[in-house]
Amino acid sequence: MLIQLSNIFKWVQQGGRRVFLLKDINLEVEEGAFISIMGPSGSGKSTLLNVIGMLDVFDEGKYNFMDEPVHQLKEKHRSALYKESIGFVFQAYHLIDELTVYENLEMPLLYKKFVGSERKALVADMLDRFNMVGKKDLFPSQLSGGQQQLVGVARALIGKPKLILADEPTGNLNSKQGEEIMALFKQLNKEGVTIIQVTHSEKNAAYGNKVIHLLDGRMEKK
């Protein structure tokens, strides 16, 4: 079992009242799954994704990631864990403007203390795989949205994560570019990568093999 969320609650204090962002979330994700999270704006999709990605904390409940109890781990341990096993893809790509494609891809490896030659090999592999060798010295602003997101996906994949978390990966793309990215996800999933994506579009959700609907922080039973 890759992910096991049980009775997860998350809230913020607002004017003395608790406003729940997540309410009693129970979710199990097997390795190799492709899950889509759907729901209207403000329903807690991104929050749930962040909790799964360990970027955000929750207030109540248990979370086991690869049988490690995340809720009990220390900050250092936790960041080591997600550094190792999770890749992120963002709606706004979040590439670093001052760095070239090559450097953007290399960056996560730097933080994982790969040595120079290894980094080179891994980045080269990735460039090859996404047919971006010719673009490796370009800056993000010189690429189209679809290409930028491609770099974003490549960057998420470069550390060979078990899980990819994607927050509306196609939100800023036109439909054709979106389809390409979704096809890529499908392909990756086939290769064994677990994927959890947040999306608004039924069509994109259909790429996955399970859909979770959120409303006001609560999972809707289907």
Add this chain to the structure above:
Amino acid sequence: MAVVIVIGLWVIDEFTFNTYHKEHDKLAQVYNRGKNLDTGEIGSFPSTLYTMGTVIKENYSDYFSQVIRATWVGNYVLTNEGESYTQTGQFIESEALEMLSLEMVQGSYSSLDEMNAVVLSETAAAAIFGKEDPLGKSIKINNQMDAVVNGVYKELPKNNSFAYVKFFANWELTEANEPERFERIKTVWDDWSFQLYVQLQPEIDFETANAALRDLYASYGPSDSAEGYEKRGLHPFAYPMDKWHLYSEFDAQGKPTEGRITFVWLFIAIGGFVLLLACINFMNLSTARSQKRSKEVGIRKTVGSNKKQLIFQFLSESILISGIALLFALLLVLISIPWFNELAGKNMQIPWSSLVFWSSLIAITLVTGLLAGSYPALYLSSFSPIKVLKGTFKAGPYSAVPRKVLVVFQFSVSIMLAVGTVIVFNQIEFSKDRPIGYDRNNLISIQMNNPEYNGKYDLLRSELLNSGAVEDMTQSSSPLMGVYSNGGGSISWVGKDPEMSPDFGILRVTHDYGNTVGWQFLEGRDFSRDFASDSSAVIINEAAAKYMGLENPIGSFFNFGNGDRAEIIGLTKNMVMQSPYQPVKQAFFYLDYDRVDYINIKIKANAITSEAIATIESIFAKVVPSAKFDYSFIDEDFAQKFESEERLGNLAGVFTILAILISCLGLFGLASFVAEQRTKEIGVRKVLGASVLNLWQMLSKDFVILVLISCLFAVPIAFYFMSQWLQNYEYRMEISAWTFVWAVTGAMLITLLTVSFQAIKAANVNPVKSLRTE
């Protein structure tokens, strides 16, 4: 801004030096200028001849409306009904009161006209007579001259050359006191014992007057010396009062040097810098906040405000802020001015009622406000509203460049100042630790300024030695911290270059001098009572041996020109008696029990100083009851020689701290700007696995590089200027590389501390927040 006001006040104080006198632009002192034939340097000195006064009075009345003789300013003991007071004063011709436009509290400008008249300053009058009316009271000066107080004048402001003079006495009184001496002086051209003040005729300028004075020696001087005068190019000139303070020194070409004025300019520059830096920082911080305010700008623009209104809004905000700053500054000045006065040795006040002061303050405030507000105003108001509101607005990648330049600039200034301060203090320490050639501990000196001392020395000495408090005592012609006699032009010795006109420091001492001050012999022996022949013997210092070119000076003779000669019996190490920064002058010592004015006493090392002083004082009171026991410790006198350097060092220190503080603010501003700009990048990196440490390194690295660049600028410039400054001192230290290493490391540490705050703050932000896309 407070700094600017304080500096402004200081500068005004310096520039208004001596303007107390109504005719200050017409007043001058007569200096003489001539070449030293040995060194080729042109010396300029304020001493004049009695005869010169006479000649100028008689023959130059077309140029000068007033010609006033005066003695040197000195300490005199004034005695009123048995009570003695030491006051600083000057004998001066009676028209001086009017010439200096003193404000008479009692009496009038004619108060000094009577031969035995004295006018006191308010403080001197209060010190001597308390609440009593001083007018008409008789006092004794140095227990020799009977005088009558005929007037009281208002205290002169501190920024005045005569501020230290607490009384003026009629010139004729000193003439009458030493009739024989003056009889001679009135005719000869070799007694340079006086000062001469002049006031120009209304339509004459200094150039004309000085051109006329040039030929004074040729026209009126004694014909037998004419050739010598010619050779030396000796001539008098009137040196304007307005220049006395700021251009108080002359260089080897006889031109006034930029002594004090350099500091004035320097401080003006620093004041300007500080203000500029503060403005820059304000700009930095406000543009750093621009991203926050950009939304406001966007909204304002969409609801229809135009660029002009926005610019106006931002400018008025910044002017308001600088106005508030002005209030704080005034408050700060009010609090800090007593302390600053102490530091700078001044007596400055805030000129509340001065229109100029207020208008310049308002001007500065406006300029500061405009300057500080201009960049943010123009920058922020030019944002395009759609971009801003959509959140896609991004300051360009180069928008940090001007800020970086500014930070480099600020840090360069700070580092330079820091290095400068350190070097000033090092130089002071270095000079203080200079081997002085004698033991200055437990030494006190007393001036014998009372005729009662005559013939009492031996009694005083035996009483003091018997008291057990005193190790030894001696008399000398000048205190240890000075050499009052110089000369020896007629001295010759075997092997002397006949062209050379020798110049020695001359010290008349008594037998026990050596034992009292603890001088150190290199060769030969001290004066001894066992050798009657020592009455015509001299001891020279190392510098003199070198000056005379004698390898083995012991046993050589000084020929005094008049047939007398003296054997050199001892060679001592150089004694630092004058400036601690100059090489020791060649000097010789000889025995003389008559023309000695100072008593030097060595207190026993194991005695408790205060008790010893009390014992000594009681013996003085017994032996010379009318003399005032006014003593000073030699080591304190020595420390006083560092006063002006220390003052400079302290001022520089204060400014350094300020500059560093301001630079840090600037750095802080830049750091927060950069952190804000890079929020997203930091978030991304964090998500991708960067630790806080990684991010801290990344953010700090840039700044460390900036500071290194500033060091690159600052170090050579500071080195250059400080080397220049050290040129002022003959006895100077080498600038050590460590000074720079410390300054650079210090700057680096301060940078890291400042930046780390922002960096760590930015690195700790939860990336979820910074990456939210709304």
